Amino acid sequence: MAKTVVILGGSYAGLHIAHALLKKHDKDVKVILVSKNSHFFWNVAAVRAIVPGIVKDEQLLVPLESALKRYPAESYELIIGSAESSDFAAKTVTVSTSAGSSQTLSYDHLVLATGSRCPSEDVPWKASHSYQEVISLLSRTRERVSSATNIVVAGAGPTGIEVAGELGYEFGKTNKSITLLCAGDKLMDGDIIAGAAANELRKLNVTVKYGARVTSSQQKTADGKQEEIITLANGETITTDVYLPTMGLVPNSEYIDAQYLDAQRRTVNVDDYFRVPGAEGVWAAGDIVCKPRAGFMITQKQAAGVAKNIDLVLKGKEPTLVKGLPVDVMMCAVGRGRGAGRVNSIKVPSFLVWMGKGRTLALQMVPGYIDGSVA
Structure with missing residues (x-):
């Protein structure tokens, strides 16, 4: 049987x-x-x-x-x-x-x-919703990003850095303000690639705000326009058009x-x-x-x-x-042209991170999961 x-x-x-x-x-x-x-x-x-x-x-x-x-x-x-x-x-x-x-x-x-x-259920980083809900969430997020003047990304781990990097690459030279909130004093909890990632974000005109731990956020509609009110642990509040949390x-x-x-x-x-x-x-x-x-x-x-x-x-x-990976690899794309990464404690040049990840974000691997060649 x-x-x-x-x-x-x-x-x-x-x-x-x-x-x-x-x-x-x-x-x-x-x-x-x-x-x-x-x-x-x-x-x-x-x-x-x-x-x-x-x-x-x-x-x-x-x-x-x-x-x-x-x-x-x-x-x-x-x-x-x-x-x-x-x-x-x-x-x-x-x-x-x-x-x-x-x-x-x-x-x-x-x-x-x-x-x-x-x-947060209002971000599309995971497939936690049905197909139609994911499609709707992606579409809604794109529309909000397109019309926004201020965008705040919270969480300075790999996902937050990549989100801020994509936004900076596309909009950093426009009138949009892009801010990445970091709870500590360094990105990625002080990983050895933190400085390189911060430099790449700076080149894309992304502002990194350190010591900015988010405690709550609230949506508000004023004059027909939706805004997000973000409260930090130190009591400071930030008002933005789009809030994209990536923490946890x-x-x-x-x-x-x-x-x-x-x-x-x-x-x-x-x-x-x-x-x-x-x-x-x-x-x-x-x-x-x-x-x-x-x-x-x-x-x-x-x-x-x-x-x-x-x-x-x-x-x-x-x-x-x-068996796990033979080495500890961390690769973080920062926009569509650069990146920061390491293999164990050895830093990887930005252009190699771009070649290995940032260029396509591995979209070329999708067919292998569909035709079964991945296994």
């Missing part, structure tokens, strides 16, 4: 693992892919997609069905919905579908790849019993094989796991390792350790 593998999450990790298993087990395994979004979302390029006329929606969002239809129909099922609860002892997960129904799925193996979301990630782990989660971060605990301890047949990959940190390249390695291990177990073999 065919084994059932339920994969929760249709983004980088989930789709990668689905491809890997279906390519090797399209007859003896049934893969059920559950995704809140009906489309695969290349959110790496979302920071550029908010600039009007640069990235088309169809480059960012591709139907998941088009990725799976190459496999025998009986070997997979795509469910558009989200996990509501799980029972690892009973080996079941309950899913709420986009049609409004509820399904309880039984599994032999379960992959937790539901990723994370932004604390919230793991999508509410459907998982607390005993399997890290108590502080609410991410999923995994062992070195990326199994969930104490939960038979449950694996995890991507932003939802407790180690080492969220990151696209890290997710790729985890997905490949989990797919390999499930394949081994299905063949009656022992799983192997999931």
Whole structure:
């Protein structure tokens, strides 16, 4: 009898693992892919997609069905919905579908790849919404950016720097004012590329305001115009036309019993094989796991390792350790022409960051996730 593998999450990790298993087990395994979004979302390029006329929606969002239809129909099922609860002892997960129904799925193996979301629901950095909601959010953000005189980006991590860089590259020489709020006294919590990133932003006429930790924001309509009132920890308020927060990630782990989660971060605990301890047949990959940190390249390695291990177990073999990246890589695009990056403690020249990431934000990789060559 065919084994059932339920994969929760249709983004980088989930789709990668689905491809890997279906390519090797399209007859003896049934893969059920559950995704809140009906489309695969290349959110790496979302920071550029908010600039009007640069990235088309169809480059960012591709139907998941088009990725799976190459496999025998009986070997997979795509469910558009989200996990509501799980029972690892009973080996079941309950899913709420986009049609409004509820399904309880039984599994032999379960992959937790539901990723994370932004604390703010009004920014398009993650696929936390339905396809239509993401399209609408991107369109609305572009319109607001286009008509704005003042734009404030909050959060001086990689996403905040990339957002500010894209805006600076496009509008830095116009009448738009672009400000990046940094809670500390250095970008990226003082990473060795902080100074290089700050220099690149300066060249794009982006103002960096240090010691500016946001405590709240409020939308206000005055004279028919929408404004954002941002309050900082020191009591200062900033009024802007567009406010784009990039701070923090919230793991999508509410459907998982607390005993399997890290108590502080609410991410999923995994062992070195990326199994969930104490939960038979449950694996995890991507932003939802407790180690080492969220990151696209890290997710790729985890997905490949989990797919390999499930394949081994299905063949009656022992799983192997999931290896991470051999080096610690940080690459931060700063606009469409420059960047800042490092490999371990070695700084990478700006033009190499542009060649490796900033030139395309890896949009050329999207077809590999659709045709399965990524796995």
